[in-house]
Amino acid sequence: MTEPIKEGGLIPADCxxxxxxxxxxxxxxxxxxxxxxxxLLVFLRHFGCIFCRETLADIQARTEADASFPEPLFFFQGxxxxxxAFLRRYGPQLxxxxxxxxxFYDAFGVGRAGLVKALGPSVWxxxxxxRQKGHENGERSGDIWRMPGAFLTRGKQVLWSHEFRHAxxxxxxxxxxxxxxxxx
Numbered sequence: 001m002t003e004p005i006k007e008g009g010l011i012p013a014d015c016x017x018x019x020x021x022x023x024x025x026x027x028x029x030x031x032x033x034x035x036x037x038x039x040l041l042v043f044l045r046h047f048g049c050i051f052c053r054e055t056l057a058d059i060q061a062r063t064e065a066d067a068s069f070p071e072p073l074f075f076f077q078g079x080x081x082x083x084x085a086f087l088r089r090y091g092p093q094l095x096x097x098x099x100x101x102x103x104f105y106d107a108f109g110v111g112r113a114g115l116v117k118a119l120g121p122s123v124w125x126x127x128x129x130x131r132q133k134g135h136e137n138g139e140r141s142g143d144i145w146r147m148p149g150a151f152l153t154r155g156k157q158v159l160w161s162h163e164f165r166h167a168x169x170x171x172x173x174x175x176x177x178x179x180x181x182x183x184x
Contacts, residue, residue, distance in 0.1 A: 004109025007161040038070035043149030046142035077142030110149035126168030
């Protein structure tokens, strides 16, 4: 396997030209989804994850409050039908790519968590944060050990990425907005 895609790097052609399926995506490849505009690529852990639900809600709130916030493109581990059912409840307008083989997760270096990153003290403390926002765990689906990921891109260039310290870590949404504004 090649090196994972990193901040400051380029998304390789084999990744850009891979055909995708998903929810609210245009027919074609990842390149067709990205276009030349800023996109926030968000890799979800699994649909039962309380923190994925929190992330979806936080990003939706941010995009509604700030028209200049980059358009999100989510990635999920399930099949298209699973994604459609999940997003019908949590964001029917959102665009999301189905990646059950974890091709894009692996290409972007979105790895698997060990015990501390998945279930450690930071995760348990963050659970209270997510619950205060009205989120709960759901039925597990996909690889529950998979970490989340977030990358700001323009075309094939990765402008920013967030290194998740644990499964409940959230990206700096203000930082994303600042980077997006600085490159616009």
